[in-house]
Amino acid sequence: MNTSENGDNKHIVSSYAQELERLDNLILEMGGRVEAQLSAAMEAIVQRNSEKAKLVIEADVEIDRLESQINELTINLLALRQPMASDLRRIVSAIKIAGDLERFGDYSKNMAKRTLVINSAPAIRPVFGIARMSERVQGMLDNVLEAHVNGDVEKAKRVWSSDEEVDDAYNSLFRELLTYMMEDPRNITVATHLLFVAKNIERMGDLVTNIAETIHYAVSAVVLDDERPKRSTVETEEVVAPAD
Amino acid sequence: MSTAETVIHDADQISDDQVAVTARDVCVYYGQKQALFNVGLDVKKNEVTALIGPSGCGKSTFLRCINRMNDVIDECRVTGTIELEGNDIYDPSVDVVQLRSRIGMVFQKPNPFPKSIFDNVAYGPRIHGIATRRDELEVIVRESLDRAGLLKEVEDRLDEPGTGLSGGQQQRLCIARAIAVRPEVILMDEPCSALDPIATARIEELIDDLRQNYTIAIVTHSMQQAARVSQRTAFFHLGNLVEVGPTKDIFTAPKDKRTEDYITGRFG
Numbered sequence: 001m002n003t004s005e006n007g008d009n010k011h012i013v014s015s016y017a018q019e020l021e022r023l024d025n026l027i028l029e030m031g032g033r034v035e036a037q038l039s040a041a042m043e044a045i046v047q048r049n050s051e052k053a054k055l056v057i058e059a060d061v062e063i064d065r066l067e068s069q070i071n072e073l074t075i076n077l078l079a080l081r082q083p084m085a086s087d088l089r090r091i092v093s094a095i096k097i098a099g100d101l102e103r104f105g106d107y108s109k110n111m112a113k114r115t116l117v118i119n120s121a122p123a124i125r126p127v128f129g130i131a132r133m134s135e136r137v138q139g140m141l142d143n144v145l146e147a148h149v150n151g152d153v154e155k156a157k158r159v160w161s162s163d164e165e166v167d168d169a170y171n172s173l174f175r176e177l178l179t180y181m182m183e184d185p186r187n188i189t190v191a192t193h194l195l196f197v198a199k200n201i202e203r204m205g206d207l208v209t210n211i212a213e214t215i216h217y218a219v220s221a222v223v224l225d226d227e228r229p230k231r232s233t234v235e236t237e238e239v240v241a242p243a244d
Numbered sequence: 245m246s247t248a249e250t251v252i253h254d255a256d257q258i259s260d261d262q263v264a265v266t267a268r269d270v271c272v273y274y275g276q277k278q279a280l281f282n283v284g285l286d287v288k289k290n291e292v293t294a295l296i297g298p299s300g301c302g303k304s305t306f307l308r309c310i311n312r313m314n315d316v317i318d319e320c321r322v323t324g325t326i327e328l329e330g331n332d333i334y335d336p337s338v339d340v341v342q343l344r345s346r347i348g349m350v351f352q353k354p355n356p357f358p359k360s361i362f363d364n365v366a367y368g369p370r371i372h373g374i375a376t377r378r379d380e381l382e383v384i385v386r387e388s389l390d391r392a393g394l395l396k397e398v399e400d401r402l403d404e405p406g407t408g409l410s411g412g413q414q415q416r417l418c419i420a421r422a423i424a425v426r427p428e429v430i431l432m433d434e435p436c437s438a439l440d441p442i443a444t445a446r447i448e449e450l451i452d453d454l455r456q457n458y459t460i461a462i463v464t465h466s467m468q469q470a471a472r473v474s475q476r477t478a479f480f481h482l483g484n485l486v487e488v489g490p491t492k493d494i495f496t497a498p499k500d501k502r503t504e505d506y507i508t509g510r511f512g
Contacts, residue, residue: 009505009510010510011508011509011510012509012510013509016509082467082468083508084467084471084495084496084507084508085495085496085497085498085503085504085507085508086504086508087508088495088496089496089497221496221497
């Protein structure tokens, strides 16, 4: 992470600088992989491709492996370098980001598992709404990783406040899926799985905002307060069945 | 350069009655060379204030101003004001010997007198007339050694020479000697730099205990030590006080780039 306050100043101990760089690269690699996993999991749903879903399930171990590597490196850095100030924030942030990315990866894996069930039943329309929602979250993840690389606080803040759209998309999908269930009870199994998929994606959006908060703190030492624009994700309104 | 730079002070306001030592516009010159530039710093009561910075930044010079140790250097000149409990310590009427009994000092290398352990500690109270009778002195010596965490280790050999103790014990003996005259402030100039980690940990534990009764200012090259023992940290650079604030803020989120570069080990 290029923390802007540091300018171009290099560590006197170059091996320390290299380890910090390696930490950043591992975060990027992990971020790239979880993004690819979400993309593949969504394709598996849209294309009704169970083989692809199985690949997503199998590839999750790679993400877990990267998280372990990041955890090990951070523990070593804390123990051996006794980091201070921006280095300390950067290292502690790496553990948090890796944890969020790992969870993000788990949601993709969970989506892929549900895909195997979804594909065994006839297709229903809201799948495309879910795909759009997923693209939005992927875009957020992209931006947050870029903010991480450049130590860009403003970009991190923009990602942080853009989660509202995902919440909106989830709420409208929720209504749509309920309508499908009421139209034809045979849709209930698939629609319920899709509802969980949509919920997973909505949670992934939240994880990206967590990462944005972490980056913001690592770079600026300022904790973003809890005034993020948010839609309630708990649908409390009654959904009325359409007239026959 | 003689104008004051903008110093970053911590936001929390310190009221006058919480301050033991107040320094304002302190400049120090060694002959033609200016070593400190308009330093303004409050040392809070019953707290440990760490002074950090690269070699030659003026942190030890500042520490030595607080008990007028710089007086002994002929070409050294100090301007500005330093007050102890509101009284100017550079006022011509101040008795320097008396002042140094109120502001004790512990040095980098343990420097016990070539006398018995007992006499090392009893020396100050004797010359300051705090106690004269052997039984009175004994109370002070034992109490001081106890506070310095050394009594248990030496109580059966108080008549043996202080120089026969280990380095860490000698340093604690020097701390006992400093507190025997009941100072208000204890200045420590890299008290652990000659000690091993165990002896260092003992001194650090002691510093934490002593803070209940004394005000402590410590110069240290070890950032980890500053972080471990102090509540406030002041960073000096090239004779300027750059930033002062709560230790946890200085080491997690320093505001000045020079502080950041120094504590993270970057080229400034």
